[in-house]
Amino acid sequence: MIEKHASKIYTHTVFYEFQEQVQMAPCSCAVVGFSEQGNMHIINVEDAYRKHRVFQVAHNNESKETTCTCKMFERKGILCKHIIWIISGKGLQSIPEQYIESRWTKKSYRKPLYGLDGKLLQDYDPTDLRKLELSRVWSEFYATISVLNSMPDNRIKELSLMLLQFREKINPTKESLTKDQELEMLLGCSAKSNITVLPPKIAKNKGSGMRMKSNKDKAIEKASKPKRLCNNCKQMGHHDKRNCPNPFVEHALEEEDEEENEMEDEDEEEE
Template structure:
């Protein structure tokens, strides 16, 4: 039920910005907009927790204790449970060496209403209520608070204070730096230092951005620290730069490569068909190239001449020759 509720709450949040009809680009823009609004609301809530103090309804020390521990939203829920706890009384059912059973009932409850059952584990000093509000929402229920008030428990035990509802929930260090592992895993140590500094810088930015004075002060401090870090990096890298220069002086000079002919340059290769087209048209009758006729309208064939391919007589010079034949039937 808890995991389903978390997913449904996230779905309800993103449905205010995203729909199934959005394109991929619209989805990215709307998703980033939703995250910006969520982070802005978180900064506003941090500002309220730091600068506003809710009013107390009673003089019970537990109320004064939790008003400085819980966030304002969770404190209002706890205050409502505390005010409702005054309308309940506790009745002892059985007390043994290990467990104590109690019934918590409302003064104005009807006969049909069922009382809540509290189980007190004496060995671990744990309180379990049948309403299961603490297991579900993470804050003590009105029945547990009524039991604490009757037994004169003035301060809420730490086991019933969940850190995720407190104002110090974001104050945590994720990767502690272990200087002994620098030689074995230098990348891990570098990442750890980077994460630790990033978290501290992010926490300072969240606090300073709440006010104009804090923003101007932190901006000036960043400029001062930036100049100091530049001077520190310059002094630590002098030896490294000198070694690089000496290595550069001993290195072989690299000259430009020789000019070579790249693939595809020069004249374009032509196909046989293209070459035939550029050389001119060839007549199949007179075997001449570059003429404007073909075998069907060749003038030499129309005049009755026959093209001779091979001339074996030594009296002829090399070239093309045509002869005119006279047939017995009178045709040429």
């Protein structure tokens, strides 16, 4: 019976999840302890599907509130199998009202749906009668326009004259509505007089708040560094052997040294 009650109030997805808890309750739950603390009844329930872990279900006789240490209702808004096992043993055939979350019920998302004739296609719980009547008026208006498309022009003029006469009847002073008033009437709500615009949140991504260096800044920073001796070109500068602007200087110096050594060897042989 508790499943039948859940099928009437819950959506399909939530009902299947609740039904799973109901089906697991008699198979996995077993009462292993009971104690009383004033108006509270403490029942120890062993769960075979969770490595025989013991959960405490507390039931208040006065407020009829039941809580479980697994905290499933607090997390998901659905009764756990431990509480279902206890309340089913007490003969309850429906879910108590305090354990029915409105966001999981069928009525929480039900909205009016109209056809071209302006009639409701399904039942629903009306929350704003003014919006309901405005929706019906717009449905009737568009349905009438669609019918007039296949009729002579004199019928369209007749409708225009009827609308003009009705407007003069409800507004004899002929005060025209402003654009804001027309939007308020269309939306069914009034605009706020004071609107507070808050500053946007500052992004703190990687590298934010850092200014990119220009070529001039890079040149000034490079000139401020002390010079060092390059092992390749044997000159003082802001480079070394790895990024030397003259990569072939070292080979040229080696060739000159070799030529000088050869010339010295030839002179020695001539002597």
